[in-house]
Amino acid sequence: MPRERPRPPPFESAWLERSLNRYLAWGLVFMVLLLAGFIAYRVREPGLRRDATRAQTTSYTAIGTQIFAASCAQCHGKNAAGGGSAPTLNSTQFLKNTTDDQIFALVSGGVSGTEMPAWNLDYGGTLTGEQVRQVITYLRSLEPHAPSVPGWRQSAKATP
């Protein structure tokens, strides 16, 4: 805005017009900023999501490891390697053939008539749904290096 022009007295029609034009100019600036903001976010979104997913996997795996050691290892074996009274979860046969949702349902509700109890708070257990998901993330982290254990249901250990 050129500053040299004489200022019209407040609320006179010349002042009103100038003031209105100044507002309209700002309105345009704000609209451009809003558009730029949305575009900036949209451009960064895939990267942000990737980072967030990675960070989530790391932290969930760490917490899931602890939960597994504290609540599940006594039956499913240290590091899910079996050898106890319950199936060997660290096995390609189990991990490849079971979806996250299946594991979630199994762990949440337990298996009736066996030692496997219901874990989800919703079914009288002690873990929240999110904690169950953290254990699942931990089990999934084993998958790339999971050994082949054909007798996993009988709690066989991997043959080295």
Next chain:
Amino acid sequence: MVEIDPNKLEPGRTSVDHGLTARIKRSDPWRSAFRHAQIDTPRGRALQSFSNVFLHVYPVKIPKRVLNLRYSLRLGFIAAVLFGILLVTGIYLMFVYTPSVGSAYGDMQNLKTGVGFGQLIRNVHRWSAHLMVLVVALHLVRVFYAGAYKKPREFNWVIGVMLLLITLGFSFTGYLLPWDQLAYWAVTVGTNLVHYVPLVGGRLQDLLIGGPQVGQNTLLRFYALHVAVLPMLLALMLTVHIWRVRKDGFAVERTSVGTFSEAATERPAGAAPAAESMALAAPELYGGRVRLLGVVDRESITEAARPVDDTVFTWPHLLVRHVVVALGTAAVVLGLAVLFSAPLRGLANPNLTPEPAKAPWYFAGLQELLSRFDPLVAGILLPGGAVLVLLLLPYIDRNPDTRASHRKVAIALFSLLLAIAVILTVIGTFFRGPGWQFIAPWTHSYIEF
């Protein structure tokens, strides 16, 4: 030649515009929605306002001084805009959030990793919420210093204090919903305070959190308050508030602003409402201003009651300003949201108290007080007393003068209390670390917004 009903022609027009838009605007369906043509005459603008529910929130004409940014700083309006942003983003969040201990936190994670614009919307919602608390508080401060709570606006101030309390309630209930450590412990600290209310404290706390500790019941209760009860309350109160801003004759006249004389705008103290209709009573009470609220085509009748023409048309003068201020508010919020993400700490864990367990920043002053005094005094009596004094302020301070030089005592007292509140909040927010030990904020920051 198409026959055209002369009634559908804009007044003052003799020729018929055959362009497509002109035809659409003359068509019956269009006219059934927008009854009056856009005619750029005083009467035309007035008719448009009267027949449009949105424009009807505004009067047709407003006193010029309302345009002055320096006076209102548009803080009340900005607060309303932020509320609008919160409604829209809040509904988006409702589509992807379940208020259950089992999945709330996972839903928050999902916003980050899977929902389109999810994290952005969450950021916008959170930043608008913080800003709304700040802006509403500043609006209160502005209203105080302007003396705008004095006759005839006493009751609107009371409504305003309730709006502030509702705003705080919104922020506090919303704080719990992500169900992370930050949420869990802030709310645990906050709701433990309720326990100190004399006599009914225990029951009240039980009612609020629905169990021995913050849990599923608390989450569901806070969610219901946050998305249903408080929005309805706020919308209701806001309707009354804005209605009263109009009825009480807009911003207080300041001698430094505009050209209108003070005597003409202030309702004489003690003037009783006349028994006749409002429209007739108004000129004596408000110096003719109530006329602006409706009756424009009676120009000639009330002309005499009006000393100077101090009015301008709402459209475009106020409306353009408001739209631009709203855009500016949105731009600021979006900027913050793109640059700074809302925090999400680990999953809520009742067995692991973070150090320090901090209340949200607007309660940090209260937490600071609590570290110094008995909980009954610091948690209940002092804040309760402050709210009570605020509520009753217009009835305590009965001096009708709005000029700063004539209300030195009120200004000095308010400024002192404000300074104490600000200092306590700053100390509680920035200068406290683990164990509520004094720390220098530049060594380590324990604040998360």
